[in-house]
Amino acid sequence: MKNVEKYKKGYFMPPQVDMSWTSKEYPDKAPIWCSVDLRDGNQALVIPMSLEEKLEFYKMLIRMGFKEIEVGFPAASETEFEFLRTLVERDMIPDDVTVQVLTQAREHIIQKTFKALEGVKHAIVHLYNSTSYAQRQQVFRKSKEEIKQIAVDGAKLLQRLTEEAGANYRFEYSPESFTGTEPEFALDVCNAVLDVWKPTADRKAIINLPSTVQMSMPHVYASQIAYMSRNLKYRDNVVLSLHPHNDRGTGVADAEMGLLAGADRIEGTLFGNGERTGNVDVITIGMNMYAMGIDPGIDFSYMPEVVEMYERVTRMHVHERQPYAGKLVFAAFSGSHQDAIAKGMQFREDHREPYWTVPYLLIDPKDVGREYEADVIRINSQSGKGGVGFIMEHNYGIRMPKKMRENFSYFVKSVSDHRHQELKPDEIYRLFTDHYLDVTKPLEMEDFMIKKQHGHWKGQILMRVGGKDIIFQGEGNGQLAAVAHAICDAYGITVSHLEYSEHDLDRDPSSRGIAYFGLTDEKGQTTWGAGIDTDTMTASVRAFVSAINRMPGMAERITFRNLSSSYDQIHNFRRSASHH
Numbered sequence: 001m002k003n004v005e006k007y008k009k010g011y012f013m014p015p016q017v018d019m020s021w022t023s024k025e026y027p028d029k030a031p032i033w034c035s036v037d038l039r040d041g042n043q044a045l046v047i048p049m050s051l052e053e054k055l056e057f058y059k060m061l062i063r064m065g066f067k068e069i070e071v072g073f074p075a076a077s078e079t080e081f082e083f084l085r086t087l088v089e090r091d092m093i094p095d096d097v098t099v100q101v102l103t104q105a106r107e108h109i110i111q112k113t114f115k116a117l118e119g120v121k122h123a124i125v126h127l128y129n130s131t132s133y134a135q136r137q138q139v140f141r142k143s144k145e146e147i148k149q150i151a152v153d154g155a156k157l158l159q160r161l162t163e164e165a166g167a168n169y170r171f172e173y174s175p176e177s178f179t180g181t182e183p184e185f186a187l188d189v190c191n192a193v194l195d196v197w198k199p200t201a202d203r204k205a206i207i208n209l210p211s212t213v214q215m216s217m218p219h220v221y222a223s224q225i226a227y228m229s230r231n232l233k234y235r236d237n238v239v240l241s242l243h244p245h246n247d248r249g250t251g252v253a254d255a256e257m258g259l260l261a262g263a264d265r266i267e268g269t270l271f272g273n274g275e276r277t278g279n280v281d282v283i284t285i286g287m288n289m290y291a292m293g294i295d296p297g298i299d300f301s302y303m304p305e306v307v308e309m310y311e312r313v314t315r316m317h318v319h320e321r322q323p324y325a326g327k328l329v330f331a332a333f334s335g336s337h338q339d340a341i342a343k344g345m346q347f348r349e350d351h352r353e354p355y356w357t358v359p360y361l362l363i364d365p366k367d368v369g370r371e372y373e374a375d376v377i378r379i380n381s382q383s384g385k386g387g388v389g390f391i392m393e394h395n396y397g398i399r400m401p402k403k404m405r406e407n408f409s410y411f412v413k414s415v416s417d418h419r420h421q422e423l424k425p426d427e428i429y430r431l432f433t434d435h436y437l438d439v440t441k442p443l444e445m446e447d448f449m450i451k452k453q454h455g456h457w458k459g460q461i462l463m464r465v466g467g468k469d470i471i472f473q474g475e476g477n478g479q480l481a482a483v484a485h486a487i488c489d490a491y492g493i494t495v496s497h498l499e500y501s502e503h504d505l506d507r508d509p510s511s512r513g514i515a516y517f518g519l520t521d522e523k524g525q526t527t528w529g530a531g532i533d534t535d536t537m538t539a540s541v542r543a544f545v546s547a548i549n550r551m552p553g554m555a556e557r558i559t560f561r562n563l564s565s566s567y568d569q570i571h572n573f574r575r576s577a578s579h580h
């Protein structure tokens with residue numbers, strides 16, 4: 001990158017660097033949350049939300065459990081002003097919810113903000129002015145003292161108008177562009193504002209330290225927070241708030257480290273919507289806590305609904321990889337991951353594990369309203385038998401023998417590879433039914449009879465082969481062996497190894513069973529087949545016939561042998577079978 005010399009660090013280390021907070025592993029409780037979706041999020045949208053859209057978003061925030069909500073910048077536009085008035089007129093602010101409004105430190109803007117607040121019981125009036133070196137130099141062209149005076153004058157006006165309104169509003173001050181401000185100066189301005197407000201234990205003030213533009217690594221921001229936390233006046237009566245943005249992509253890390261360094265409150269948005277690269281995503285911070293066993297105090301359990309509402313009213317898109325919320329964040333396509341997840345789920349069930357320890361999944365997808373079947377194991381050409389087996393078992397109750405699962409999964413993979421597509425569960429099931437289940441070509445079984453004679457089993461099967469009815473007969477020391485011999489002897493098939501299993505299809509209300517056969521021929525090649533029926537023996541014979549039909553070279557064997565049965569034989573079989 002040839003222009004690198006254009007850049008230097010734009011942030012300031014605090015005069016005393018305190019990193020003692022790094023010894024803490026995690027905050028032991030959730031912070032106070034404040035959603036700024038309807039203000040910072042909204043001001044960053046290509047088309048800001050309409051009144052109705054903001055109302056819908058607001059209702060969702062209330063439902064999720066946010067108790068502090070920045071509802072807008074009432075002096076900014078008619079819609080912003082009207083929004084707050086609508087909340088008041090429709091009595092939409094629950095008693096335990098505090099609405100927050102943002103205002104510049106300019107008299108007419110503050111006056112208009114207070115007009116919008118008339119009739120609000122619990123409000124936070126949020127005052128800001130930029131304190132950064134760059135903005136003092138280039139935007140305001142004012143000295144530090146003059147900048148401090150803007151904040152102090154604004155703070156006094158808030159105090160006066162609140163008293164005049166007979167209200168009990170709480171106050172918040174943000175030294176905007178804090179991360180580009182010398183920490184000593186930010187401290188000086190904040191303390192001057194606090195001297196105006198003189199916060200008490202029952203009317204605390206909020207000092208909000210925004211990384212308006214993220215400029216440093218997270219530990220530097222956290223050191224700035226630690227410095228402010230230690231040196232702010234009235235600290236016990238100050239709620240120390242963070243408002244991270246995400247320019248460097250580390251908004252969540254800023255917030256988490258800032259909490260370790262002494263902060264009490266987080267301002268952020270759902271999915272990190274906000275100016276430029278966004279505000280910090282409160283869902284990620286909250287769910288990170290949840291995944292460590294700390295209740296975030298916000299309900300994220302119906303995430304798909306939240307995503308749907310958010311995408312509709314903001315016209316933004318939640319990225320597929322968005323932590324905890326994206327469509328693909330629980331999906332495992334690759335074989336080894338699927339195998340471990342399927343085994344982990346089984347282990348969990350078998351051992352009644354109290355804690356969530358399933359490999360590859362930080363949290364249980366069900367906790368955020370996602371489904372294992374649809375969201376976790378997804379099948380494409382990278383998948384393996386664990387994943388295919390999981391889909392077949394969880395969606396259709398089909399528990400193939402291990403080797404058959406392997407055989408089927410290679411088939412499924414190759415279909416996905418050739419089509420260059422993901423295969424959904426119903427397509428996988430169709431591949432199974434079309435290729436492995438009750439295969440009727442070239443041999444189609446019409447009926448069979450098995451009898452025990454002199455301690456030996458005798459089997460007869462009526463087959464339709466190339467338009468002809470043929471009866472096969474065989475003997476064996478078991479019922480299935482008799483059937484197997486009947487077919488194998490007829491066509492000279494040698495089976496060197498035979499694998500069989502069956503189980504009830506427990507998801508099937510008509511209580512059918514499924515049987516599986518694996519037949520290994522003289523060359524060592526194994527072919528699998530399956531059969532379903534309410535009668536176990538019928539299911540097994542069907543499975544056997546399916547496997548036989550799938551053996552390589554069956555069509556040639558049939559042409560070569562060209563067997564037949566007489567009309568009388570067929571007639572007699574049918575008559576006996578109907579009495580059977």
Ligand SMILES: CC(=O)SCCNC(=O)CCNC(=O)[C@H](O)C(C)(C)COP(=O)(O)OP(=O)(O)OC[C@H]1O[C@@H](n2cnc3c(N)ncnc32)[C@H](O)[C@@H]1OP(=O)(O)O
Nearest residue numbers: 043073075076077104105106128129130139140150176212
């Ligand atoms: C980091 C943040 O997200 S801060 C919030 C930013 N959000 C918004 O700005 C959205 C809503 N804003 C608006 O709709 C408009 O800016 C309004 C209605 C509030 C004000 O509009 P305007 O009066 O046209 O002016 P504008 O916002 O451009 O302000 C520029 C003037 O205000 C001054 N100013 C800007 N911010 C502040 C502040 N926080 N406190 C005091 N003065 C300020 C500037 O120095 C400039 O002064 P100048 O006129 O002497 O040059």
Ligand SMILES: CC(C)C(=O)C(=O)O
Nearest residue numbers: 128174176177210212
């Ligand atoms: C008004 C302040 C808190 C802000 O939005 C920011 O600095 O990003």
